[in-house]
Amino acid sequence: MTAQAPISGEIERSGGTWRFAANQPLRLDSGATLAPLEVAYETYGALNAQKTNAVLVCHALTGDQHLASNHPITGKPGWWDLYVGPGRPLDPARHFIICTNVVGGCMGTTGPASTDPRSGAAYGLTFPVITIADMVRAQAMLIEAMGIETLFAAVGGSMGGMQVLQWAADYPEKLFSAVCIAAAARHSAQNIAFHEVGRQAIMADPNWCGGAYLAAGLRPDKGLAVARMAAHITYLSESALQRKFGRELQRDGLSWGFDADFQVESYLRHQGASFVDRFDANSYLYITRALDYFDLAGQHGGVLANAFQRARHVKFCVLSFSSDWLYPTSESRDVVRALNGAGCRASFAEIETDKGHDAFFLDDPQLHQTLHGFLAAQAQARGLA
Amino acid sequence: MSAVREDFREILSLVRPGARVLDVGCEDGALLELLTRDKGVDGQGLEISPEGVAACLARGLAVVQGDGDRDLDHFPTRAFDYAILSKTLQQMREPRHVLSELLRIADQAVVSVPNFGHWRVRWALLSRGRMPETGALPEPWWSTPNIHLCTLRDFTTLCDDLGLRIDACMSLADGKPARSIDPRQPIENWRAETALFLLSRKIDAGVVAAAKSDLFG
Numbered sequence: 330m331t332a333q334a335p336i337s338g339e340i341e342r343s344g345g346t347w348r349f350a351a352n353q354p355l356r357l358d359s360g361a362t363l364a365p366l367e368v369a370y371e372t373y374g375a376l377n378a379q380k381t382n383a384v385l386v387c388h389a390l391t392g393d394q395h396l397a398s399n400h401p402i403t404g405k406p407g408w409w410d411l412y413v414g415p416g417r418p419l420d421p422a423r424h425f426i427i428c429t430n431v432v433g434g435c436m437g438t439t440g441p442a443s444t445d446p447r448s449g450a451a452y453g454l455t456f457p458v459i460t461i462a463d464m465v466r467a468q469a470m471l472i473e474a475m476g477i478e479t480l481f482a483a484v485g486g487s488m489g490g491m492q493v494l495q496w497a498a499d500y501p502e503k504l505f506s507a508v509c510i511a512a513a514a515r516h517s518a519q520n521i522a523f524h525e526v527g528r529q530a531i532m533a534d535p536n537w538c539g540g541a542y543l544a545a546g547l548r549p550d551k552g553l554a555v556a557r558m559a560a561h562i563t564y565l566s567e568s569a570l571q572r573k574f575g576r577e578l579q580r581d582g583l584s585w586g587f588d589a590d591f592q593v594e595s596y597l598r599h600q601g602a603s604f605v606d607r608f609d610a611n612s613y614l615y616i617t618r619a620l621d622y623f624d625l626a627g628q629h630g631g632v633l634a635n636a637f638q639r640a641r642h643v644k645f646c647v648l649s650f651s652s653d654w655l656y657p658t659s660e661s662r663d664v665v666r667a668l669n670g671a672g673c674r675a676s677f678a679e680i681e682t683d684k685g686h687d688a689f690f691l692d693d694p695q696l697h698q699t700l701h702g703f704l705a706a707q708a709q710a711r712g713l714a
Numbered sequence: 715m716s717a718v719r720e721d722f723r724e725i726l727s728l729v730r731p732g733a734r735v736l737d738v739g740c741e742d743g744a745l746l747e748l749l750t751r752d753k754g755v756d757g758q759g760l761e762i763s764p765e766g767v768a769a770c771l772a773r774g775l776a777v778v779q780g781d782g783d784r785d786l787d788h789f790p791t792r793a794f795d796y797a798i799l800s801k802t803l804q805q806m807r808e809p810r811h812v813l814s815e816l817l818r819i820a821d822q823a824v825v826s827v828p829n830f831g832h833w834r835v836r837w838a839l840l841s842r843g844r845m846p847e848t849g850a851l852p853e854p855w856w857s858t859p860n861i862h863l864c865t866l867r868d869f870t871t872l873c874d875d876l877g878l879r880i881d882a883c884m885s886l887a888d889g890k891p892a893r894s895i896d897p898r899q900p901i902e903n904w905r906a907e908t909a910l911f912l913l914s915r916k917i918d919a920g921v922v923a924a925a926k927s928d929l930f931g
Contacts, residue, residue, distance in 0.1 A: 644776065665778055666788035674758055674776040678767045695764075699771050706774020 369437025554601030
């Protein structure tokens with residue numbers, strides 16, 4: 330592995346890429362194997378002597394391991410910077426916080442842009458199809474390699490929340506508590522439909538070159554930007570979009586053409602254009618596919634409660650946002666009912682907000698308070714000071 | 715520290731240490747916290763208000779934001795030793811269903827109900843001809859959440875209908891010590907302002923019903 334020294338400052342941080350040996354492949358749900366596997370990660374804080382304070386934070390579709398450190402490409406603060414730090418729900422003074430880039434990602438963990446050792450070229454579409462369970466299996470390999478037997482908590486929002494649920498199903502013995510925010514136990518038809526629009530936009534871009542754009546020295550930026558624009562709409566509520574932009578114009582008067590007349594158009598174009606700088610189009614295809622394939626009940630005989638039968642000792646906290654129409658409250662309720670049905674102790678709260686799915690990235694006092702209360706109580710139960 | 719609420723103190727004395735407890739309508743979690751601290755129970759709350767849920771989470775309690783009318787169905791049978799429903803049965807849309815659900819989920823139920831047969835209630839109705847507003851029922855008719863009020867006799871009749879056994883009953887009144895009572899005594903239907911019941915399924919009731927249906931189809 331390569332690791333950078335902890336960066337001095339208020340948060341003890343380290344990270345790097347964990348390289349698993351060729352004889353330690355990642356076994357995939359599809360039956361394929363992936364080797365050698367590399368997992369890019371960051372950690373914040375220090376593992377205590379008893380190794381009981383590790384928290385795994387799982388990122389969403391377009392997130393990465395830069396949880397609370399500036400992003401190397403955009404220079405922006407980490408995606409959950411607001412919730413990590415002294416006095417915040419995840420506190421490096423108390424927790425050893427781990428965040429990994431998912432398998433299939435494009436920020437250092439093995440993904441379609443990585444080099445296929447057999448060909449010496451980028452995998453492209455020869456990369457095997459991966460699942461949420463595969464992402465979790467890679468995380469479990471890293472945790473084990475770090476010498477950590479049990480996670481104090483697995484925490485995640487959106488796709489990260491799905492990984493948390495998968496952790497509870499596949500590795501309950503390695504979990505003490507679990508926090509699942511704005512997620513669902515399966516992808517709905519509507520979820521799949523939106524992803525299909527994004528994938529088709531990428532594949533319709535001539536620069537995509539059947540997935541071999543890296544070899545051709547091209548990038549399907551237009552297609553990827555459209556995919557991001559469509560997806561971004563699903564992350565916001567109708568009322569938030571209306572409040573933020575209404576019918577406001579970019580300039581005085583209409584252009585009587587197809588320039589970005591409306592502020593909302595300009596905003597979406599900006600979202601699309603800035604996204605392509607930091608994300609790989611094939612990664613977007615693979616990760617959205619993993620999400621679409623996600624169906625935790627389907628993996629357990631069609632009964633969601635069966636997924637949690639071995640997780641009765643795990644304390645769960647499930648949170649949803651009232652205006653999230655991507656993974657609405659009803660989906661979180663289904664998870665909670667299944668947890669109750671399996672005899673698990675679960676907390677559930679619907680956080681009142683009009684900011685839609687993206688609310689989990691934003692500074693929400695109720696989310697702060699809830700996470701803080703839950704994790705503090707679990708820390709006490711775990712014997713962490 | 716403020717004095718423990720009278721009904722809480724009684725509930726505390728009824729619950730076995732280390733039991734699994736579901737508190738339906740747990741509000742800010744004050745009772746669950748007491749039960750956890752003093753009795754070491756494994757507790758789970760169900761609460762509809764966001765403020766209550768936030769308060770419970772801040773106390774470190776397991777709480778589900780939900781509704782006693784809708785969300786009991788999802789708990790497995792006999793998942794708890796006790797289900798507590800404190801002063802909210804009369805606010806449920808379907809108290810009969812809720813009561814039988816409580817005793818499906820748990821072996822015993824602790825249920826408290828304000829007694830509409832209390833003499834003050836009867837007197838208020840008789841003398842003024844208006845809906846009573848008393849200590850146990852303080853709201854005017856147009857804003858009261860109490861939509862299914864009953865008397866002590868109504869409640870014991872419902873218990874009989876559902877095949878429930880009354881293991882204990884206490885009369886509660888503000889500022890007075892709790893009194894163990896026989897809720898079927900007519901005088902108690904006048905005297906008890908609020909009654910706290912410990913209920914369980916009649917073990918043989920189900921067996922008898924099953925045997926009957928076997929015999930007579």
